[in-house]
Amino acid sequence: MQKLFSQKKAVISFFIILGIASVFLLFNLKFSFDFSQFFPEGDEDLAFYQDFIKDFGTDDNFLLVAVENEETVFSKDFLNRFHKLSREAKELPYVTENQSLTTLFYPIKSPLGYTRIPVIRRNDTLKYEADWKKIKEDDLFINSLIDEKGKSLVLALETEDSLNYEQCSELLTEVRARLDAEGFTNYHLLGRAFFYEALIDMQKRELMVTTIASSLLIFLILFLVYRRITIIALTLSSIFLALLIFMGLLSLLGIELTVLAAFYPILLLIVGTSDVIHIMDDYLNKLKKGIEEETAMRLTLKEVGVSTLLTSVTTAIGFASLLTSKSTSVSGFGLNASIGVLTTFVTIIFFTCALLLLIDKKHLLPKKQDSQIWSKSLVATNSFTKSYPRSILLGSLIFGVFCIFGMTKINTNYQIKNSFPVNSDIANDFEFFQKNYAGFRPLEIAITTKGDHKITDFAIAQEIEKVVEKMKSFPEIRNVQSVNMLFKGLNKANNLNKSDFFVLPETEVKFESYKAEAKKLARKQLEKFVNTKETKSRISSKVLDVGLDSITRVYNDLKTFLRTEIDSSMVQFRLTGTGILLDKNSFYVRESLVNGLLMGALLVALIMALLFRDLKLLLISLLPNVLPLLFAAGLLGYLGIPLEATISVVFAIVFGIAVDDTIHFLGRYKVSRNNGLTKEEALTVTFNETGRALVITTLSLFFGFMVLLFSIHAPSVTIGLLVSVTLLAALVLDLLLLPVLIRKLL
Numbered sequence: 001m002q003k004l005f006s007q008k009k010a011v012i013s014f015f016i017i018l019g020i021a022s023v024f025l026l027f028n029l030k031f032s033f034d035f036s037q038f039f040p041e042g043d044e045d046l047a048f049y050q051d052f053i054k055d056f057g058t059d060d061n062f063l064l065v066a067v068e069n070e071e072t073v074f075s076k077d078f079l080n081r082f083h084k085l086s087r088e089a090k091e092l093p094y095v096t097e098n099q100s101l102t103t104l105f106y107p108i109k110s111p112l113g114y115t116r117i118p119v120i121r122r123n124d125t126l127k128y129e130a131d132w133k134k135i136k137e138d139d140l141f142i143n144s145l146i147d148e149k150g151k152s153l154v155l156a157l158e159t160e161d162s163l164n165y166e167q168c169s170e171l172l173t174e175v176r177a178r179l180d181a182e183g184f185t186n187y188h189l190l191g192r193a194f195f196y197e198a199l200i201d202m203q204k205r206e207l208m209v210t211t212i213a214s215s216l217l218i219f220l221i222l223f224l225v226y227r228r229i230t231i232i233a234l235t236l237s238s239i240f241l242a243l244l245i246f247m248g249l250l251s252l253l254g255i256e257l258t259v260l261a262a263f264y265p266i267l268l269l270i271v272g273t274s275d276v277i278h279i280m281d282d283y284l285n286k287l288k289k290g291i292e293e294e295t296a297m298r299l300t301l302k303e304v305g306v307s308t309l310l311t312s313v314t315t316a317i318g319f320a321s322l323l324t325s326k327s328t329s330v331s332g333f334g335l336n337a338s339i340g341v342l343t344t345f346v347t348i349i350f351f352t353c354a355l356l357l358l359i360d361k362k363h364l365l366p367k368k369q370d371s372q373i374w375s376k377s378l379v380a381t382n383s384f385t386k387s388y389p390r391s392i393l394l395g396s397l398i399f400g401v402f403c404i405f406g407m408t409k410i411n412t413n414y415q416i417k418n419s420f421p422v423n424s425d426i427a428n429d430f431e432f433f434q435k436n437y438a439g440f441r442p443l444e445i446a447i448t449t450k451g452d453h454k455i456t457d458f459a460i461a462q463e464i465e466k467v468v469e470k471m472k473s474f475p476e477i478r479n480v481q482s483v484n485m486l487f488k489g490l491n492k493a494n495n496l497n498k499s500d501f502f503v504l505p506e507t508e509v510k511f512e513s514y515k516a517e518a519k520k521l522a523r524k525q526l527e528k529f530v531n532t533k534e535t536k537s538r539i540s541s542k543v544l545d546v547g548l549d550s551i552t553r554v555y556n557d558l559k560t561f562l563r564t565e566i567d568s569s570m571v572q573f574r575l576t577g578t579g580i581l582l583d584k585n586s587f588y589v590r591e592s593l594v595n596g597l598l599m600g601a602l603l604v605a606l607i608m609a610l611l612f613r614d615l616k617l618l619l620i621s622l623l624p625n626v627l628p629l630l631f632a633a634g635l636l637g638y639l640g641i642p643l644e645a646t647i648s649v650v651f652a653i654v655f656g657i658a659v660d661d662t663i664h665f666l667g668r669y670k671v672s673r674n675n676g677l678t679k680e681e682a683l684t685v686t687f688n689e690t691g692r693a694l695v696i697t698t699l700s701l702f703f704g705f706m707v708l709l710f711s712i713h714a715p716s717v718t719i720g721l722l723v724s725v726t727l728l729a730a731l732v733l734d735l736l737l738l739p740v741l742i743r744k745l746l
Contacts, residue, residue, distance in 0.1 A: 012355060015245075016241075018245050019241045022248025025248040026251060029251040031204060031257045031258075041328060043584065048574065055536055056444075059540065061161050061163075062156065062159065062191050062192070063194065064154050064155070066152050066153070066155075067152060067153055067154075069186075074120075074129075074132060076125055080122055082155075083122055086100040092174050097158040099156045100156065101145045102119075108493050109493050117497070119135065120135075138502065143479060144479045152436060163193055165196055165197070168192075168197050190433045190437075190440055195426065198421070202424075206712070207261060210263075210707060210711070214265055214707050217704060218239075218273050221696070221703065235277075237355075238347060239344070241351060243272075243340075246344070247264070249339065260333040263649070269704065270705070271312075272344040274311075275345060276348055277696050278304050279353065281692060282300045283296055284365065287364065297353060303668075303671055307667035307668075308345065309349075312342060313342075314659045314660065315660060316339075317656065318653070318655040319341065320338045321655065330646070334649075385739040396627065396733070399627065399631075406633065408637065409638060411549060412549060413547040413550070413642050415545050417434075420714075422712050434544060438544070439543065441579040442577045443477065443580065444539070444576045445471075445538065445539040445575055446537075446538060446573070447572070448535065454534040455529075455536065456515050456530065460570060461483075465482075467573055471539065475544075476550065476551065477541050477544075480540075480541040482529060482539040482540075483537050486518045490517055539573075555580070617666060617670070620745055621659075621663070621666055625659045627729070627730075627733055628654050629658075631726050631729050646719070647722075654722075654723060657701060658727055662734055664694060668690040683743075694731060694734065705719075
């Protein structure tokens with residue numbers, strides 16, 4: 001540290017240069033959002049899906065454009081404008097196929113061969129009523145290309161796989177321009193490209209808002225506590241520099257910011273403020289006692305610096321516990337947050353401490369005597385713990401039981417719509433498609449034949465049809481499509497387009513004739529559902545966003561049917577798709593959460609054992625930090641908040657930060673005891689010298705995370721609420737339960 005003191009200006013210059021370099025790196029910072037970030041890495045269903053899409057492509061490469069008309073879509077002007085939009089859609093960038101009711105035809109077999117009749121005869125208004133009646137009678141396009149009331153039409157676009165943000169924006173810009181050109185103002189969008197654009201825009205907005213709001217809040221707290229502009233400027237400049245260096249480092253490493261990136265500014269600003277306050281408070285106290293600056297800093301780093309290092313390490317470990325998550329988004333957040341915490345610590349220890357030594361103490365010390373309110377309040381708290389130990393222990397026990405009971409109420413009934421910004425276009429459009437169409441969540445069933453059987457065999461087609469009919473029996477599953485649609489369509493075409501004949505032909509001879517015609521007349525459509533060797537196929541559908549628990553019951557019923565009602569000697573059916581993977585990841589959350597926190601607790605216990613070298617102190621330190629975790633879990637249960645991947649970060653944040661106060665409290669207590677003080681004297685000194693910093697830092701944490709209540713992202717609001725109240729509970733436990741345990745067990 002002597003070198004730090006002698007090279008203060010060089011250290012400060014070095015960090016300023018790092019900050020300037022980071023500013024330039026920020027221009028290369030990238031944002032990303034993809035549902036694949038939440039897929040369970042290493043899972044066998046993910047491996048199967050990745051193999052499945054090699055033959056059939058991804059199931060989320062679509063963009064749906066629903067256009068409403070006030071009374072009915074059966075208006076000549078509206079239909080012609082919509083048809084023009086549909087016809088020109090093939091010119092849109094990254095669009096591979098387009099389809100709408102105005103571009104579709106019914107095939108009909110005549111003596112001269114197949115002919116076509118438009119599904120909607122746009123230019124003959126006298127046929128509109130008959131066309132609408134036929135559409136409802138067939139039930140082929142209801143809830144997929146037209147709603148049940150006939151008030152909106154859908155243009156379905158198939159896009160190239162895995163479009164990036166720039167490509168999605170380009171496509172959507174062109175789509176909106178064409179909608180405007182045709183005079184369509186009442187429209188709704190649904191699909192991966194729209195999600196990508198909306199959620200990236202949300203990330204950018206959240207990152208900016210949380211940074212500004214947290215900064216203003218911390219400024220207010222620092223002003224109320226210290227009332228010295230020098231201290232406030234020093235603290236904020238240190239923390240912003242740490243945040244800047246961290247973001248620059250992410251850019252340098254090519255790490256893209258995901259939906260959880262909005263937490264980085266809050267975490268670093270708050271964690272950094274906590275570190276600065278602990279060091280600042282101790283340093284200022286020593287200056288007030290007349291200790292010379294360098295000596296005061298040396299003592300502060302010796303007495304508080306070690307505790308601050310340990311709190312940074314334990315906080316980093318708390319976030320690192322998320323590495324056990326099978327979701328790359330969550331595990332990536334855990335790793336990045338750990339790096340950010342350590343970056344902040346290094347910046348504060350070197351840059352902030354060097355800056356403190358350069359500033360004359362007259363600019364740091366208050367002009368007036370400190371108020372005795374802090375001292376009196378902390379002494380009263382200490383006296384309370386001494387007078388009512390049994391009540392505190394009993395209250396802690398009841399609190400723990402209350403939390404455990406709440407944990408039993410935790411559910412995983414997560415809905416995709418909870419990920420969208422509140423009252424946003426994407427949330428409203430998503431709800432529109434939920435009510436009027438098949439929704440977004442894809443469900444695929446992979447079909448694989450066995451032996452010499454082919455997908456286009458009559459016997460296999462009959463097995464496929466069993467599954468299709470079963471899927472249609474679930475109200476949650478809509479828009480079920482399979483290769484059999486081609487054969488059933490040809491059967492209908494050969495029977496004067498009568499709806500009753502939209503079924504598989506009764507005899508294998510007819511089926512074989514239709515199969516030959518399908519290969520000749522509809523080869524492109526056939527390739528969507530059958531691979532080149534005719535050994536694999538798919539049934540595609542959409543599932544309404546009714547909640548994970550409800551959907552899981554549907555999946556289980558479907559799996560039971562496949563296991564008991566299908567001839568498995570000929571063909572195998574397996575549920576797959578992005579929806580299945582997202583749902584499965586939610587179940588992994590509990591397992592990875594428990595495993596990660598147990599591993600983190602073990603590592604923290606090891607660090608504390610090395611620090612305190614006292615088994616009793618180790619046990620004392622763990623109890624006040626287990627209860628806040630139980631409290632967070634209990635709140636999830638009592639508030640009915642579904643546990644999902646994003647919410648799981650709450651426990652890492654609580655665990656990583658709550659333990660900091662315990663370390664500072666016990667660290668100061670141990671130093672006091674080593675200085676020859678009695679147990680009661682050591683507790684008094686600990687409350688007086690560390691209690692104030694604990695309260696200030698926790699209030700900073702509390703209000704800092706409460707900023708998230710103003711977020712437009714629902715999971716962020718939940719995280720802000722849970723973390724804030726849980727950390728407040730952790731402070732109360734540290735100030736009340738810790739002293740009682742020390743008196744009882746030491």
